[in-house]
Amino acid sequence: MAELPEHLLRRSAxxxxxxxxxxxxxxxxxxxxxxPPSPAPAxxxxxxxxxxxxxxxxxAPVAVAVAGDPSKAxxxxxxxxxxxxxxxxxxxxxxTVVKAKAIQQAKAEPQDKVNTWPHLMxxxxxxxxxxxxxxxxxxxxxxxxLLEAANFNVTPNPSxxxxxFLGLQELLSYFDPAIAGVSVPLITGLFGLMAVPYIDKNPxxxxxxxxxxxxxxxxxxxxxxxxxxxxxxxxxxxxxxxxPWHDGIFFDDLKDWVHFENLGGH
Amino acid sequence: xxxxxxxxxKELPASLHGSQVVDSILRPGSPFKKGYSDTxxxxxxxxxxxxxxxxxxxxxxxxxxxxxxxLCLGGLSFxxxxxxxxxxxxxxxxxxxxxxxxxVDIQELSTxxxxxxxxxxxxxxxxxxxxxxxxxxxxxxFYHGAYKPPREFNWVVGVVLLLLTLLLSFTGYxxxxxxxxxxAVTVGTNMASFVPVFGSQVKFTLLGxxxxxxxxxxxxxxxxxxxxxxxxxxxxxxHFWRVRKDGGISGPL
Numbered sequence: 001m002a003e004l005p006e007h008l009l010r011r012s013a014x015x016x017x018x019x020x021x022x023x024x025x026x027x028x029x030x031x032x033x034x035x036p037p038s039p040a041p042a043x044x045x046x047x048x049x050x051x052x053x054x055x056x057x058x059x060a061p062v063a064v065a066v067a068g069d070p071s072k073a074x075x076x077x078x079x080x081x082x083x084x085x086x087x088x089x090x091x092x093x094x095x096t097v098v099k100a101k102a103i104q105q106a107k108a109e110p111q112d113k114v115n116t117w118p119h120l121m122x123x124x125x126x127x128x129x130x131x132x133x134x135x136x137x138x139x140x141x142x143x144x145x146l147l148e149a150a151n152f153n154v155t156p157n158p159s160x161x162x163x164x165f166l167g168l169q170e171l172l173s174y175f176d177p178a179i180a181g182v183s184v185p186l187i188t189g190l191f192g193l194m195a196v197p198y199i200d201k202n203p204x205x206x207x208x209x210x211x212x213x214x215x216x217x218x219x220x221x222x223x224x225x226x227x228x229x230x231x232x233x234x235x236x237x238x239x240x241x242x243x244p245w246h247d248g249i250f251f252d253d254l255k256d257w258v259h260f261e262n263l264g265g266h
Numbered sequence: 267x268x269x270x271x272x273x274x275x276k277e278l279p280a281s282l283h284g285s286q287v288v289d290s291i292l293r294p295g296s297p298f299k300k301g302y303s304d305t306x307x308x309x310x311x312x313x314x315x316x317x318x319x320x321x322x323x324x325x326x327x328x329x330x331x332x333x334x335x336x337l338c339l340g341g342l343s344f345x346x347x348x349x350x351x352x353x354x355x356x357x358x359x360x361x362x363x364x365x366x367x368x369x370v371d372i373q374e375l376s377t378x379x380x381x382x383x384x385x386x387x388x389x390x391x392x393x394x395x396x397x398x399x400x401x402x403x404x405x406x407x408f409y410h411g412a413y414k415p416p417r418e419f420n421w422v423v424g425v426v427l428l429l430l431t432l433l434l435s436f437t438g439y440x441x442x443x444x445x446x447x448x449x450a451v452t453v454g455t456n457m458a459s460f461v462p463v464f465g466s467q468v469k470f471t472l473l474g475x476x477x478x479x480x481x482x483x484x485x486x487x488x489x490x491x492x493x494x495x496x497x498x499x500x501x502x503x504x505h506f507w508r509v510r511k512d513g514g515i516s517g518p519l
Contacts, residue, residue: 113325117312120322120331127338128345135349135395139387146376149369150448152477159449161457162439164397164432168457177460185457194425196408197418205411217408252446 145252157237158250166231167224173239188220321506339403340509343431344502346396353389354491361441363487365480368443393435400431420508423501430498437490443483451486452478 013027020027114120147156161169171180200213207214236242236250282288284300292299295311302308310324329335360379361371375382404424407413413421440451455478459469474481 112328114328114331115306115309115313116322116324116326117309117319120326121319123331123333124338124341127333127342131342131345131395132349135388135392136384138391139384142387142391143376143383144387144390145444145446146372146442147445150365150443150445152448154445156445156449159453161450161453162436163394164435165454165457169453172457177457178462180460182460182462190425190429193404193428194422197413197415197421200414203414205414207409210411213411214409217405221405 145254147252156252158235158239160231160235160251163228163232163251163253167227169239170227170231170235173235321510323510337402337406339399339406343396343399343403344506346392346399347498347502350389350392350396351495353385353392356385357389358491363441363484365443365483368441368483372442372444389438393438397431397435400428404428417508417512420505420512423505423508427498427501427505430494430501434490434494434498437486437494440478440483440486441490448478451482 009028009031010024013024013031016022016031017024017027160166168180168185171184174180175184200210202210202213204210232251233244233249234241236247242248242250289299293311293315295308295315296302297308297312313319313322313324357375360375360382362368372386375386377383407421407424436451436454439454440447455469455472458472459465461468470476472482472485473479474485
């Protein structure tokens with residue numbers, strides 16, 4: 001073991017001298033192993049195990065620890081360990097425990113991460129291919145609707161908005177336009193959705209803690225889905241209620257998809 | 267002589283692979299580069315050194331890679347947008363946004379343009395898909411509570427993207443200029459006229475006239491192929507940037 005630098009030894013000696021009430025020179029000599037340790041409370045220095053084990057290889061910290069608290073060291077003396085340890089084995093003792101403070105703490109927990117390439121990108125690529133495939137097959141089978149040329153003089157009955165607005169159109173058939181045309185879609189649909197993170201102050205993401213939020217959102221989802229389905233399938237001429245299985249489907253986006261004539265007369 | 271030439275041609279791919287030209291095109295770590303080896307360093311380079319892939323971080327949490335976690339809905343929305351852009355550019359070659367030409371152009375697209383019918387169908391069904399995937403993506407994000415701090419603002423950007431998706435779809439709805447288009451848009455824009463105070467002004471601005479007309483067709487065409495794509499790309503850029511930068515429950519992806 002490398003010799004401890006003089007200034008460090010001196011510092012230990014000063015601390016020791018202060019604690020034991022001896023001179024710095026004496027403490028220094030003890031630390032260097034030149035003089036026998038002078039344990040004030042325990043007058044029998046001979047079988048002090050660590051002290052005996054340490055002088056030759058002289059790991060200085062050990063010596064400091066022993067001398068720093070000789071009473072304890074003697075009190076908890078174990079059952080006479082071998083006077084000299086096996087060749088090449090160095091005994092060590094814990095000097096002190098320093099509590100971890102901010103600068104010493106590693107805050108980031110190790111995380112279970114995988115490389116984006118290939119693990120994530122292979123999934124994305126597969127998803128992309130799948131959607132392209134589905135879209136091509138769908139587009140080969142189903143023709144996009146194209147009715148007669150636009151004619152301002154002929155109003156089809158019923159006239160329906162694109163399907164994603166049909167929920168709104170459905171609302172319009174129940175409520176005053178000022179409510180269904182503006183208030184509901186604009187306030188709940190748009191600003192309501194945008195405000196969600198600022199209204200929902202609950203920091204938890206566990207479903208069990210978010211029952212109200214999940215209930216409200218599911219209600220919103222189901223509501224819009226129901227209204228849209230109603231507008232698509234259950235509204236016929238004059239936007240009146242029809243049964244799709246009896247009167248047919250009045251939804252031209254599906255014109256080449258569902259064969260209306262098989263569904264009953266209209 | 268001929269044999270020599272043939273041999274040269276045969277060796278061409280091998281000699282190109284690793285040549286200075288090919289080497290200069292491929293960034294370090296590219297799997298197509300000569301001498302690529304599957305090392306952690308190269309796996310990182312694949313993502314870092316590619317203009318598209320670097321939307322992603324080098325590493326992602328194992329649980330967020332699972333398909334069942336995101337169902338790829340956000341990514342698929344973006345992919346559908348790209349697909350719609352490509353098919354849309356194809357359609358633009360064959361389409362004039364005038365009341366006289368529009369309907370005829372669409373008819374001819376289906377009958378006398380190679381793959382015209384297929385591309386138009388893909389554009390139409392793809393647009394419906396995109397409305398669905400964007401909406402489902404929003405639903406997924408809600409149920410994961412992924413809009414919670416510090417990611418509130420990206421949710422707001424997302425709602426704007428949903429609105430823009432709907433507007434893109436709705437403006438495209440008119441372009442075939444058939445009865446379905448004309449009257450669906452009439453119904454849709456009538457709803458806009460119920461805006462309090464400014465109702466008729468809003469409707470007039472949307473239509474470019476009192477009722478749906480040839481002016482509306484031109485206006486919605488420009489909105490559909492230029493204005494809204496331009497706006498949505500800006501919002502998408504912000505959206506993706508914030509996905510990377512905002513930490514949170516599942517962390518920046």
